[in-house]
Amino acid sequence: MTTTAHHIEPVAVAPKPTVGSHIRDYLSRVGGGDLGALPAVLGLIVLCVFFAIMKPVFFSAGNFANLFTQGAAVTIIAMGLIFVLLLGEIDLSAGFASGVCAAILAQLMAEQGAPWYLAVLAAIVTGVVIGLVLGFLVAKVGIPSFVVTLAGFLAFQGTVLLLIKGGTNVSIRDDVILAIANKNIVPWLGWVLTIIGIAGYAAVVLLSRRRRAARGLVTEPLAVAVGRIAALAVILGIAVFVLNQERSRNVVVVSLKGVPIVVPIIAALLIIWTFILRRTAYGRHIYAVGGNREAARRAGISVDRIRISVFVICSGMAAIGGIVAASRANSVDANTGGSNVLLYAVGAAVIGGTSLFGGKGRVLDALLGGAVIAVIDNGMGLMGLSSGQKFVFTGVVLLLAAGVDALSRRRAAATGTR
Amino acid sequence: MSVTPLLEARGIDKRFGPVQVLKDVDLTVTPGEVTALVGDNGAGKSTLVKCISGIYPIDAGEFLFDGQPVTIHGPRDAAGLGIEVVYQDLALCDNLDIVQNMFLGRERRSGLVLDEPTMEQMAAETLAGLSVRTVKSLRQHVSSLSGGQRQTVAIAKAVLWNSKVVILDEPTAALGVAQTAQVLELVRRLADRGLAVVLISHNMNDVFAVSDRIAALYLGQMVAQVKTTDVTHAQVVELITAGRSGDLGLAAEKIDNGVEYADTLTTPGAEQ
Known part of the structure; x- marks a missing residue:
């Protein structure tokens, strides 16, 4: 705080960050209650180790691929939910909204013989219309989102x-x-996409670092930037390598290898929504409305429009989730998007670190939380536990996550970091 | 002083239904000076500020900006003229960092993407121009700032837009001694940079510490606008509480109304 300021030096008289100061900053943030993705990542590791010990088959390539297809629909719905949660609102209808969109998709194809792209378009448009209606009722009519949804x-x-x-x-x-x-992309394409992804991330990180350095702004140490890129490369590399293994029980009948098609779809959605949330004025305004609605209004932000738009995003993403669910089940029935889909999606967002109180969350949270939920569901299934036991356990984990959120907020309030 | 006033309010009337909140109020704001706007609770300070910033429409009177008559129909008109108000509640988003708050609603973009380096640089320059050195990083969340630092950010946000008039509503009300001194220093610096500053305050020490002129409101009337060096503490307190002090303030027959009015207000309480 009391660094001696040279008269030429600009505002931030903080010393140039080093790897050490970076780690210290991170630790003090965590200590101050800003846990970020830490609980989800730790939980994921603990759960994976636990299930791997109980059932070694958990760590097989086949089961790894299963995890993605099982968790995909919930994760996609959770991504949309995060936008609603960022405003401190809730969308309880996202699960069945995905069911409605999936039913429209299925009926258009089965009864009208519509081509798949028209059916997909109709499903997404349905989701958008649902979101518009919900958002209008919440923002313009003024009914609490809990009741509307x-x-x-x-x-x-x-x-x-x-x-x-x-x-x-x-x-x-x-x-x-x-x-x-149900299908996979050919192994070489998986590698190509991975390399494009890593190169793209590296380009974004390094370019923005260079642009900041050129203007004399504080930049993170190069080692940290390279570390981030390397970490992503390792995680993606291992995942793709495992998914490219032969998973078929009988290779002569059918070969089963490659990254499930739904994985690049989720990756694309993650990148698009993260970009919108972090790099555009619209995304900034969502955080602002979630943080202090009155301040946002005075800053000239159209609060109503933001509130309606997040419901549109949520229901639109629910439509995509519904399509994925329909694809996985090969059919649409009365329970598509029902039973635990919505609760799993809300749970995924919260477990990932998105706050139910608004203003805090990332699209990536949906992925982390979705992974935790999928691992629980899958691992307990492998252990042969009943649905009843699964529900109880998932409920406990969700409560744990919400508890971590509430406690970390209290800690943050106590240490003045929130 | 021979400087032409930057903002002049003439004969402002404002009533809310039967209640006349502002009665024929004149106010002159000069660039390079801090004008302290003082008055008791309910004297009409906040109403006057909200009229100037376009939140309330006025019933009568006119505003002159740079000598030209102007109409202010909304906050955007006021902002267009270069009038910025820092409200008491500061209107900052806790979950955003300093730069994000300063540019909220007016983000710099290059194409679709937010131009973060430019915004951070401009924010740094603005804060450096105000000689603010107390914040550790421009990228820390506002939630982690102290009251004085928040006030600083809110003021810097108002200054960022080449504003000409900055109106501060009780900027030191919630601050400790050291932080109050910091903020007052900042207020002084704004005026020294040539801005016209209006400081609403209850605290006589603050008023005498930084202001060049004092404008006193009493029950919706502007009773005096004087140079700070020409009056004493006690005189200002009298102006605030009684509407007059010696030669200053309302003329005797006018004050009768005021006293009568004040009596009717205070009698029920006195009986208890």
């Missing part, structure tokens, strides 16, 4: 039933839709 939860459950005409299910036969959650 609870009504949506009930109504959309009924809509799914009406759409599938009370039948047991509508099967999906279109190859493209089925491929999303």
